[in-house]
Amino acid sequence: MLDDTIAALSTGSLPSGVAVVRLSGPAVREALLRIAGDLPQERRASLRRFRGADGRLIDRGIALFFAGPRSVTGEDLAEFHLHGGRAVVAALIEALTALPGVRLAVAGEFTRRAFENGRIDLTEAEGLADLLAAETEGQRRMAVAQAGGALRAVYEGWMRRLTHARAMIEASFDFADEGDVSADVGADVASDMRHLADDMRAHLAKAGRGEILREGYKVAIVGAPNAGKSSLLNALADREVAIVTEVPGTTRDVIEATLDLGGIPVRFSDTAGIRETSDRVEAIGVERARAVMASADLVLALVGPDQAPGPLAQLGELLTHVKHPLMLVGQDEGAREASSPVHNPARQILTIRTKVDLPARAAATITDSDRDHRFDFAISTRTGDGLGALVERIALMAGEAAGDPDEAVPVRVRHRELVAEALHILDRYLDHPSIPAEVAAETLRQAGDRLGALTGQVGVEDLLDVIFSEFCIGK
Numbered sequence: 057m058l059d060d061t062i063a064a065l066s067t068g069s070l071p072s073g074v075a076v077v078r079l080s081g082p083a084v085r086e087a088l089l090r091i092a093g094d095l096p097q098e099r100r101a102s103l104r105r106f107r108g109a110d111g112r113l114i115d116r117g118i119a120l121f122f123a124g125p126r127s128v129t130g131e132d133l134a135e136f137h138l139h140g141g142r143a144v145v146a147a148l149i150e151a152l153t154a155l156p157g158v159r160l161a162v163a164g165e166f167t168r169r170a171f172e173n174g175r176i177d178l179t180e181a182e183g184l185a186d187l188l189a190a191e192t193e194g195q196r197r198m199a200v201a202q203a204g205g206a207l208r209a210v211y212e213g214w215m216r217r218l219t220h221a222r223a224m225i226e227a228s229f230d231f232a233d234e235g236d237v238s239a240d241v242g243a244d245v246a247s248d249m250r251h252l253a254d255d256m257r258a259h260l261a262k263a264g265r266g267e268i269l270r271e272g273y274k275v276a277i278v279g280a281p282n283a284g285k286s287s288l289l290n291a292l293a294d295r296e297v298a299i300v301t302e303v304p305g306t307t308r309d310v311i312e313a314t315l316d317l318g319g320i321p322v323r324f325s326d327t328a329g330i331r332e333t334s335d336r337v338e339a340i341g342v343e344r345a346r347a348v349m350a351s352a353d354l355v356l357a358l359v360g361p362d363q364a365p366g367p368l369a370q371l372g373e374l375l376t377h378v379k380h381p382l383m384l385v386g387q388d389e390g391a392r393e394a395s396s397p398v399h400n401p402a403r404q405i406l407t408i409r410t411k412v413d414l415p416a417r418a419a420a421t422i423t424d425s426d427r428d429h430r431f432d433f434a435i436s437t438r439t440g441d442g443l444g445a446l447v448e449r450i451a452l453m454a455g456e457a458a459g460d461p462d463e464a465v466p467v468r469v470r471h472r473e474l475v476a477e478a479l480h481i482l483d484r485y486l487d488h489p490s491i492p493a494e495v496a497a498e499t500l501r502q503a504g505d506r507l508g509a510l511t512g513q514v515g516v517e518d519l520l521d522v523i524f525s526e527f528c529i530g531k
């Protein structure tokens with residue numbers, strides 16, 4: 057596969073001012089000779105006439121030659137910077153792929169070669185994917201640090217400590233008669249491994265932050281029908297994302313809008329008003345509303361002027377104290393267990409009185425405790441009252457949940473799971489101080505393997521296709 061030379065447009069959609077076509081692999085020098093007329097000086101922008109097989113001019117552009125291994129992919133690499141017209145790019149790609157051994161690249165293939173050639177590890181490749189996908193400043197900062205090796209440094213540091221510990225144990229059992237680790241070595245190693253386990257635990261404790269920054273801070277907008285949920289979403293997004301009518305039960309599907317709040321992507325989900333309903337479609341919407349609520353980082357519980365906050369106060373209680381937070385709308389326990397989505401333990405809730413431009417009208421069901429309910433916010437989407445303060449608070453909460461984007465934390469579920477596995481194995485060693493030296497060394501090797509899977513050194517073949525297919529063609 058690395059024998060092939062791969063070609064692709066590496067810049068965005070055409071037409072564009074300038075387009076960059078990259079070529080990587082063993083046929084690069086030959087291709088430059090044929091198409092640019094000579095082999096340009098390494099790493100110097102050189103103006104050339106690009107010609108097709110028939111000698112006809114394709115375009116005049118800049119050619120760049122990077123001799124392997126000093127290139128992004130680690131192999132010979134050429135760049136053709138040409139005018140960004142569709143036919144111009146098509147003609148060049150046609151001319152390149154007509155050359156022997158040259159074919160179109162698949163998505164992520166340039167980056168995959170950089171990985172296969174040891175230029176980058178798997179966490180750096182993931183960082184690059186995130187850098188290309190970054191839409192907010194926080195996401196960019198986290199991704200550029202990871203692409204530059206911030207996570208790799210952490211995991212390789214841990215691997216070195218494990219390897220060192222193993223070497224100490226193995227050296228001691230090579231020379232000891234009884235095959236036990238000598239007391240001194242055992243104590244030193246165990247103490248360092250205890251520190252390592254603490255470092256891993258501290259790292260894992262920050263896992264949610266990286267995931268929030270990468271995937272967005274999730275805010276569920278919930279409440280009874282007609283509370284003003286869709287109006288709030290539209291006001292936040294500053295466009296008509298969701299349908300708003302005076303008819304209770306208007307929204308059935310989950311409708312999303314993402315806002316960049318202080319560099320953190322905040323994903324708002326408008327949901328169906330929660331009520332008992334015999335309408336099949338609406339019932340599905342209510343079920344989805346519950347699912348969104350259960351996995352949200354923050355729940356905005358909306359109450360209209362003619363609605364009772366009672367059930368929402370109850371909702372707050374349930375969300376903060378009960379393991380299964382979906383008791384609010386009476387439902388069969390077993391059925392709920394089965395369909396219950398992932399419960400987010402860090403979830404927070406804000407209660408919001410809506411439509412404050414209207415006078416409060418006592419609902420029939422209103423009780424004294426309802427009247428005493430203190431809302432976190434009071435808003436009107438009609439006048440804009442309270443919206444600024446609400447957004448400010450949400451931005452603050454999202455910022456706290458996402459943490460410092462420059463800190464190396466687990467960013468993907470994959471990182472969290474593999475670190476947790478490594479830690480679990482390490483704990484097995486720490487919990488059994490008197491295990492035979494061979495077993496101790498083997499246990500530490502297994503922990504190291506989990507970290508090796510993180511950086512891509514160990515058994516991740518099946519994973520590679522998944523990770524590299526995240527990229528676009530040309531990267």
Ligand SMILES: Nc1nc2c(c(=O)[nH]1)N(C=O)[C@@H](CNc1ccc(C(=O)N[C@@H](CCC(=O)O)C(=O)O)cc1)CN2
Nearest residue numbers: 066076078099120122125126127128129130135175184
């Ligand atoms: N035109 C262009 N711009 C680009 C890229 C590219 O491929 N082409 N990049 C694509 O991602 C990024 C830059 N990344 C790069 C990373 C390493 C090397 C490189 O030649 N590395 C060699 C030499 C290092 C040196 O001498 O300083 C090496 O690592 O050995 C080039 C680009 C962003 N801008």
Ligand SMILES: Nc1nc2c(ncn2[C@@H]2O[C@H](COP(=O)(O)OP(=O)(O)OP(=O)(O)O)[C@@H](O)[C@H]2O)c(=O)[nH]1
Nearest residue numbers: 281282283284285286287305306307329436437438
């Ligand atoms: N006066 C006033 N009316 C509002 C305000 N917000 C929403 N409304 C009105 O209240 C009605 C219901 O608003 P929606 O945003 O559709 O309510 P919802 O909670 O999404 O309702 P469902 O989707 O049915 O659950 C509409 O007629 C809105 O125009 C407000 O701040 N002031």
Ligand SMILES: [Mg+2]
Nearest residue numbers: 285286306307
């Ligand atoms: Mg609605």
